[in-house]
Amino acid sequence: MGSFKIILGDCRDKLSEVNDNSVDLIFTSPPYADQRKKTYGGVHPDQYVEWFLPISQELLRVLTPTGTFILNIKERVVNGERHTYVLDLIKAMRGQGWLWTEEFIWHKKNSYPGKWPNRFRDAWERLLQFNKSRSFHMYQDEVMLPIGDWAKSRLSNLSETDKIRDNSKVESGFGKNVSNWVGRERVYPTNVVHLSTETANKNHSAAFPQALPAWFIRLFTKPGDTVLDPFMGSGTTVMAALEMQRKAIGIEIVPEYYDLVAEQLSTYQEPLL
Amino acid sequence: MGSFKIILGDCRDKLSEVNDNSVDLIFTSPPYADQRKKTYGGVHPDQYVEWFLPISQELLRVLTPTGTFILNIKERVVNGERHTYVLDLIKAMRGQGWLWTEEFIWHKKNSYPGKWPNRFRDAWERLLQFNKSRSFHMYQDEVMLPIGDWAKSRLSNLSETDKIRDNSKVESGFGKNVSNWVGRERVYPTNVVHLSTETANKNHSAAFPQALPAWFIRLFTKPGDTVLDPFMGSGTTVMAALEMQRKAIGIEIVPEYYDLVAEQLSTYQEPLL
């Protein structure tokens, strides 16, 4: 269990309590435009970029040069059209000095059913990866997946010759690409993360399953590193970080959420960072 | 088999041969930036929007007011960063009068495993939906999917009484919600299209499997409607349209591709539109 620090308040003010170049991963899901009206005031899509930029400026300050910022976001439909505030935000953050390194997709396995005359169910969200430099830390081996059916069927059809060739470590000849995978049980994932939305039985539902931050925490940090979530909510990111021996910082504006996380964390050993 | 018209030449010139408001669906995958250098000259990412806008202007002209434009595109990585030309293109096309109605994701099921030091395999592409008006045609029932295991297990447990009640079309009483599903075998999909990349048996590999245009052709057109692909390539979209009794128009700049498609189509009955 890593150490942690949670802060009650608006992250627009409270990020000043976080040191420069001290955070290895920021994983957060800010309130989407017009959502969570009672907390951050229900930011209108047209003002979303303006609202977010001071925050991303502070995040740029606190992130280490080799760190990563993962932003979970999806644009609303406004008047029958996808609003462009996410596109505008990406461009504006690049203007602040962020590099838009990659866009992962969270493909939600089990979204609520339904359709509308002009539209199907929205079953995916963006996970935008931003960095301060091109040489960021990435621990790809930590998120390998069990090998899939693709390899099973492909490899089961290998000839005996192919298998022997692999076992004897012959370095050349065709078949090498395929035989590379014999005996391996895990493969690298892609930039599509395919997880279910967790319908936890708990009273306080999270916007995303813990497996989602956990995946990125494994990928971009090592034990002892620091993970920050400036929109902590019910603490999903913080809990994932602590369970994986990372340090965690969380900021939350709603006292009820803050108290809930504080209570959950009170059982742990190292309350202060 | 629908009728067809294929045109040899640069779509920047040849779209003028297509009448105003005459196309019900445009499905195309333009050459990505810096790709296909020998054909469209390898458009540089920085000039991509400028290059594409005259084309999208013509597409706006030829599309019916109730028609749809599906643009299959994905931004390149340039100098370690995702380039923003797709974001810029969306915004610029809105300036031309297009509505950015939706963004579908093509999740490529079986991309070959692979990675780079800073990056995983890119396993998805954008399918941007643009419309001229909010009241476009959409035939959602045509793309329904086989029902999932949920219903199978639930419905197998219905009592005989429930089944009889459904068969006799009793309109009232509880159990109606459940019996709604008896006999139904298909559900609506989401905005994530989950298809394999098809390495066709043919000599000329397509950028996408035929199932991809086929899905959108079913969703946005009915038999007898007209489908246009201004970057025809090996003719995947055109063939899909014709096999589903739609009319097809294809434009291709490379004579070898044009000839290939012309030869494939020569066996069909109605060569001219």
Add this chain to the structure above:
DNA sequence: GTTCCGCATGAATCGATAG
């Protein structure tokens, strides 16, 4: 123990109706 089954519910959108 293991499997089976009921139940609750999730970053949603549209269109109609009410204030």
Add this chain to the structure above:
DNA sequence: ACTATCGATTCATGCGGAA
């Protein structure tokens, strides 16, 4: 006119009690 609220839609998941 303009905003706020409400109903319809109908799958996948995990938990927990039952068989």
